[in-house]
Amino acid sequence: MGYDAILPWLKIQGVQVYNYSIPRIEGGRETFHAKAVLCDRSFAYLGSSNVTAASLEHSMEMGVVLQGRAAADVAEVIDAVIAAATIAPSR
Incomplete structure (x- = not known):
């Protein structure tokens, strides 16, 4: 429901x-649950917070801003996730 609500804005911004x-060998599905924002491979944010009112206003969350080699390491992980991912439907 949240994705549908912001989809027009995402399209305007050019966000993919x-x-x-992906399927797990022992059954079920594996998902990428981390919250990461990557900026031109030199800065990254990693955190636990969902971008919801409940998470932002009521939960104890933690995040860090990384730069340099640490951000480049995050970029490598995100590249691998994207390579295994599918593009979400644009409805």
């Missing part, structure tokens, strides 16, 4: 959303 969900 990916769905990372």
